Amino acid sequence: MKRPTIADIARRAGVSKGAVSYALNGQPGVSEATRQRIVAIAQEIGFNPNSAARALSGASARAVGLTLSRPARILSIEPFFMGLISGFEAELAARSYALTLQVVATPEQEVEVYRRWWGERRIDGVIVTDLRENDVRIPVLQKLQLPAVVIGGPGDTGKIAQVWSDDAGAITETVRYLTALGHRRIARVSGLPGLLHTQTRTRAFNDVCAALGLNEALTVPSDYTGEEGGRATRRLLIGADRPTAIIYDNDVMAVAGLAVAQEMGLAVPGDLSIVAWDDSPLCSLVHPPLTALSRDIAEYGAHAARELLAAIDGKQVSNVEAGTAHLTPRGSTAPPR
Amino acid sequence: MKRPTIADIARRAGVSKGAVSYALNGQPGVSEATRQRIVAIAQEIGFNPNSAARALSGASARAVGLTLSRPARILSIEPFFMGLISGFEAELAARSYALTLQVVATPEQEVEVYRRWWGERRIDGVIVTDLRENDVRIPVLQKLQLPAVVIGGPGDTGKIAQVWSDDAGAITETVRYLTALGHRRIARVSGLPGLLHTQTRTRAFNDVCAALGLNEALTVPSDYTGEEGGRATRRLLIGADRPTAIIYDNDVMAVAGLAVAQEMGLAVPGDLSIVAWDDSPLCSLVHPPLTALSRDIAEYGAHAARELLAAIDGKQVSNVEAGTAHLTPRGSTAPPR
DNA sequence: CTCCACAACTTACCCGGTTCAGTAAATCTC
DNA sequence: GAGATTTACTGAACCGGGTAAGTTGTGGAG
Numbered sequence: 227m228k229r230p231t232i233a234d235i236a237r238r239a240g241v242s243k244g245a246v247s248y249a250l251n252g253q254p255g256v257s258e259a260t261r262q263r264i265v266a267i268a269q270e271i272g273f274n275p276n277s278a279a280r281a282l283s284g285a286s287a288r289a290v291g292l293t294l295s296r297p298a299r300i301l302s303i304e305p306f307f308m309g310l311i312s313g314f315e316a317e318l319a320a321r322s323y324a325l326t327l328q329v330v331a332t333p334e335q336e337v338e339v340y341r342r343w344w345g346e347r348r349i350d351g352v353i354v355t356d357l358r359e360n361d362v363r364i365p366v367l368q369k370l371q372l373p374a375v376v377i378g379g380p381g382d383t384g385k386i387a388q389v390w391s392d393d394a395g396a397i398t399e400t401v402r403y404l405t406a407l408g409h410r411r412i413a414r415v416s417g418l419p420g421l422l423h424t425q426t427r428t429r430a431f432n433d434v435c436a437a438l439g440l441n442e443a444l445t446v447p448s449d450y451t452g453e454e455g456g457r458a459t460r461r462l463l464i465g466a467d468r469p470t471a472i473i474y475d476n477d478v479m480a481v482a483g484l485a486v487a488q489e490m491g492l493a494v495p496g497d498l499s500i501v502a503w504d505d506s507p508l509c510s511l512v513h514p515p516l517t518a519l520s521r522d523i524a525e526y527g528a529h530a531a532r533e534l535l536a537a538i539d540g541k542q543v544s545n546v547e548a549g550t551a552h553l554t555p556r557g558s559t560a561p562p563r
Numbered sequence: 564m565k566r567p568t569i570a571d572i573a574r575r576a577g578v579s580k581g582a583v584s585y586a587l588n589g590q591p592g593v594s595e596a597t598r599q600r601i602v603a604i605a606q607e608i609g610f611n612p613n614s615a616a617r618a619l620s621g622a623s624a625r626a627v628g629l630t631l632s633r634p635a636r637i638l639s640i641e642p643f644f645m646g647l648i649s650g651f652e653a654e655l656a657a658r659s660y661a662l663t664l665q666v667v668a669t670p671e672q673e674v675e676v677y678r679r680w681w682g683e684r685r686i687d688g689v690i691v692t693d694l695r696e697n698d699v700r701i702p703v704l705q706k707l708q709l710p711a712v713v714i715g716g717p718g719d720t721g722k723i724a725q726v727w728s729d730d731a732g733a734i735t736e737t738v739r740y741l742t743a744l745g746h747r748r749i750a751r752v753s754g755l756p757g758l759l760h761t762q763t764r765t766r767a768f769n770d771v772c773a774a775l776g777l778n779e780a781l782t783v784p785s786d787y788t789g790e791e792g793g794r795a796t797r798r799l800l801i802g803a804d805r806p807t808a809i810i811y812d813n814d815v816m817a818v819a820g821l822a823v824a825q826e827m828g829l830a831v832p833g834d835l836s837i838v839a840w841d842d843s844p845l846c847s848l849v850h851p852p853l854t855a856l857s858r859d860i861a862e863y864g865a866h867a868a869r870e871l872l873a874a875i876d877g878k879q880v881s882n883v884e885a886g887t888a889h890l891t892p893r894g895s896t897a898p899p900r
Numbered sequence: 901c902t903c904c905a906c907a908a909c910t911t912a913c914c915c916g917g918t919t920c921a922g923t924a925a926a927t928c929t930c
Numbered sequence: 931g932a933g934a935t936t937t938a939c940t941g942a943a944c945c946g947g948g949t950a951a952g953t954t955g956t957g958g959a960g
Contacts, residue, residue, distance in 0.1 A: 229682055231916055242940050247918060257938060274682025278624065279916035281615035282945045289663070298649035298861055302642040303844045312635035315666040324685060325664045326626070329652040345566055345611025347946095348626075348661060452848040478848065485850035507640045511789040511815070512849060513822035524635055568946055579910050584948060594908060616946035619915045684916095 230271045238271075239264050250275070281347055289324040290314075290534060291349040293336045295356060298329070300450055303478055305506040306523060307355075310377070313527025314353065321535060323350075333358070337366050344370045350538045353530055357381050357388075357422040373537040375530050378423045380545060387543040389530045393423055394430035396519050396551040397473070400501055401434045403553055404471045408561040409499065411442050413469035415458045415479055419447040424475065431473075442467065448479060455479025459486040463498070470562035471499035477506045480516055484558070495560035505554055514557030521551040567608045575608075576601050587612070618684055626661040627651075627871060628686040630673045632693060635666070637787055640815055642843040643860060644692075647714070650864025651690065658872060660687075670695070674703050681707045687875045690867055694718050694725075694759045710874040712867050715760045717882060724880040726867045730760055731767035733856050733888040734810070737838055738771045740890055741808045745898045746836065748779050750806035752795045752816055756784040761812065768810075779804065785816060792816025796823040800835070807899035808836040814843045817853055821895070832897035842891055851894030858888040 232246040239246065241260065248255040249264040250273075256264070267273075281287040292314065294301055301307060311325070318325055326349055330336045340363065343349045351373035354363055364383050367374045379388040404412050414431055417424045428445050435443030446458040455474060459482065462469055474480035480502030487498050494500055494514060502509050505520035526549035537543050569583040576583065578597065585592040586601040587610075593601070604610075618624040629651065631638055638644060648662070655662055663686055667673040677700065680686045688710035691700055701720050704711045716725040741749050751768055754761045765782050772780030783795040792811060796819065799806055811817035817839030824835050831837055831851060839846050842857035863886040874880045 229684065229916095233916075243917080244919075244941075245939060248939090251918085253919095255938065260938080272678065272682065274679050276619070276916050277683040277685045278615040278618035279945090280918080282613070282619050282916080282947085283918045284945065285918070287615065298646065298653075299844060301649060302645040302860070304645075305639040308641075308645060309635065309639040311664070312638055312666055315664070316635075319665060322679075327648070327652070327662045327664050328656060329649055341609065342611050342659075345609065346614040347566065348614045452844050456848075478844070481845075482848045485848055485852075488850040507636060507789050507815070508818075508845075511793070511819045511822055513825040515822075523639070566946095570946075580947080581911075581949075582909060585909090588948085590949090592908065597908080613946050616915090617948080619917085619946080620948045621915065622948070 229276070230273045231276065232273075234271065235264060235267050235273060238267050286350045286538065287347055288322065289326050289349045290318065290531075290538075291326045291328070291340075291343050291352040292355075293339055293352070294327065294329045295331070295333065295336055296450070297331070300478075301329070303452070304450060305477065305508060306504055309506070309523035310355070310527040310530075313524035313529075314531040316524070317528045317531035317535070323535070333362050337363055340366060340370065340372060344372050351375070351534050353377060353534055354386075356418075357383070358420050359422060359425070361422075373534065375534040375537060375543070377526070377530050378421070380426075381422045387533050387537060388545040389526070389533055389548050390423075390545070391521060391526065392547055392550040393427050394433075396503075396553075397427050397430045398434045399553055400473055400519060401431065401438065401440075403555075404473075404499065404501070404559070405438050405440065407471075407499070407559065409471040410440060411467060411469040412440060412471045412473065413462050414443075414445040414473045415448050415455055415462070415475065415483065416445050417448065417450050417475035427475065442469075444469070448475070450476050450478060452478050452482035456482040456486045459483035460490070463487065463490055463492065468498075470497070471501070471559070473501045473503070475503050477502045477504055477508045477516070477518065480518075481508060481512055484512055484516065495558050496563050499559040499562070501553075501559060503551070510556070517556045517559040518554050519551035520554045521549040523549070525549055566613070567610045568613065569610075571608065572601060572604050572610060575604050623687045623875065624684055625659065626663050626686045627655065627868075627875075628663045628665070628677075628680050628689040629692075630676055630689070631664065631666045632668070632670065632673055633787070634668070637815075638666070640789070641787060641813065642845060643813065643841055646843070646860035647692070647864040647867075650861035650866075651868040653861070654865045654868035654872070660872070670699050674700055677703060677707065677709065681709050688712070688871050690714060690871055691723075693755075694720070695757050696759060696762070698759075710871065712871040712874060712880070714863070714867050715758070717763075718759045724870050724874060725882040726863070726870055726885050727760075727882070728858060728863065729884055729887040730764050731770075733840075733890075734764050734767045735771045736890055737810055737856060738768065738775065738777075740892075741810075741836065741838070741896070742775050742777070744808075744836070744896065746808040747777060748804060748806040749777060749808045749810065750799050751780075751782045751810045752785050752792055752799070752812065752820065753782050754785065754787050754812035764812065779806075781806070785812070787813050787815060789815050789819035793819035793823045796820040797827075800824065800827055800829065805835075807834070808838070808896070810838045810840070812840050814839045814841055814845045814853070814855065817855075818845060818849055821849060821853065832895050833900050836897060836899070837895040838890075840888070847893070854893045854896040855891050856888035857891045858886040860886070862886055 502518040505518035509516040529548040839855040842855035846853040866885040
């Protein structure tokens with residue numbers, strides 16, 4: 227089957243290619259009657275502009291890129307990214323932008339992917355996740371002048387816009403809630419310590435614990451996997467002064483922690499309270515259901531997509547806070563026995 | 564920053580554009596010495612061919628499409644798709660094909676996306692998941708002559724290649740295992756009943772149960788969500804002749820089922836044995852860890868990607884079986900009390 | 901010494917849109 | 931009613947690669 231082109235439309239309408247282009251793009255230069263005739267023909271023959279031709283003649287590629295930089299075994303189970311993708315997609319599809327995805331292993335490889343995408347003119351912008359300290363990706367994006375939006379922060383990204391959520395506020399709220407319940411020994415199992423938002427959370431956790439006079443604010447670094455989260459939990463629970471509450475940096479580790487507690491014969495929430503960051507259906511699924519810090523991840527993603535599209539359109543975008551997490555108490559938190 | 568083009572390389576090498584194109588694509592028509600000089604310059608200035616220009620001049624777009632057709636709340640938690648994506652990606656990245664993703668709500672919308680992608684010449688082929696009976700997508704793909712690979716089946720897809728796993732064999736093995744443990748009342752909570760592989764599983768389940776003389780082979784249709792899975796489990800367990808074993812069509816429903824059993828005071832595996840289809844880290848995370856039907860989903864995806872790339876290259880591809888699931892016994896199955 | 905084959909290029913056009921510089925006719929202006 | 935402006939187009943260049951067809955220059959065969 228042959229793809230229809232504007233030349234086909236031009237022939238049928240008895241006008242030139244240029245007129246068709248103006249008509250379909252809502253540019254001035256054609257009469258309203260002609261425009262409607264052309265649009266009707268385009269509709270009738272099922273015309274879609276060839277994206278390559280469009281991209282080639284200076285316009286945008288109408289596509290944005292996203293790299294996923296976690297190992298496959300984490301990606302497959304971590305609901306966060308899929309939620310984020312769903313959110314992007316809703317926004318991108320509405321403006322018929324395509325989403326191009328690539329899984330990478332390291333930040334260096336990710337930079338290479340950006341360079342290639344840019345060189346190939348395959349995408350108009352990228353969404354960057356998991357901001358790190360002195361992130362190698364930022365200077366490259368700036369040099370390439372590739373429109374970008376960073377998710378996670380706040381951090382130093384120069385002119386590149388950031389979308390971030392108030393992690394410090396959320397963790398402060400959580401610790402206050404747990405101490406209100408009567409907990410004095412609160413621990414935390416964190417995500418990858420290299421990530422900026424992990425550091426933000428750790429700092430805020432230490433601060434609020436100090437402010438409340440809790441002197442055993444222990445953060446055990448982990449890597450978002452269930453295995454590591456379980457191991458970290460076991461290490462926390464075998465000590466003499468075991469914590470009565472643990473906050474986890476993602477839902478997967480929290481669920482793993484719950485399993486470890488049950489395996490060790492500890493009652494949840496009787497002997498141990500558990501709070502999961504990022505709520506997901508997973509948290510309501512287990513027994514008892516987990517108290518969680520909920521935020522609308524899809525909306526978070528949609529927000530980032532909107533910012534990126536604005537940046538691509540050349541608008542000045544600034545850092546915005548979106549989707550602050552709020553505590554959703556469920557069955558896994560209670561006063562300590 | 565300006566993107567380097569073959570014209571830039573040609574100028575620096577003192578040859579014509581055509582010579583550069585031949586040299587970089589390994590075509591005959593340039594001497595080995597010139598080729599090396601050109602390749603060296605391309606490397607030095609970080610040249611990447613403009614994908615739009617390439618796609619426009621008849622070559623391929625070097626991209627494939629994938630639509631995700633489950634609601635966001637399922638996608639976010641269902642590890643299957645992310646596993647599949649990781650597998651594709653590994654294969655696609657190796658041949659520097661891009662993956663374009665779109666989330667859709669209905670098969671009709673999906674068909675529209677295929678039409679648009681085809682019209683825009685955005686992709687060279689698509690991967691189709693969740694084959695249904697009399698699937699509306701198949702005739703469209705055939706008419707557009709868009710290279711495609713179907714995951715799931717076997718079913719009637721004409722010339723479009725299929726990659727499928729032996730679901731019937733896997734469920735037969737599982738039922739045999741459970742009866743060997745002594746179970747006589749085995750139930751099943753299935754996925755979406757419209758999907759072809761759900762029907763295949765149901766038929767095989769009924770067959771093996773009949774063959775083994777189990778006359779209460781009940782399949783409760785569900786939709787892969789935890790909520791529905793939990794509800795289906797509750798319905799099964801409140802009956803007088805409640806099953807002593809339940810097989811779930813995905814891991815999320817199995818985990819939800821486990822929570823329901825625990826909530827109802829039933830011991831797993833003492834009072835109820837649970838088997839999850841598709842293993843994932845989630846299954847090992849809960850307590851007790853779930854016996855599961857494991858298969859290498861990433862490899863399954865990689866296989867599909869290889870088939871698709873072969874189809875794009877114009878090679879004749881045939882239906883292949885890949886990644887048959889095998890039973891991984893863990894703590895959730897035991898002889899009934 | 902001529903003719904031919906072949907390697908090693910160059911030239912020029914193609915893909916399908918976008919866009920700018922023209923142009924002819926219609927409308928406005930005084 | 932002549933000149934200025936506006937409208938509604940057309941024609942052609944352009945984006946950056948791919949590639950068929952044409953042009954050299956060299957070496958070998960006869």
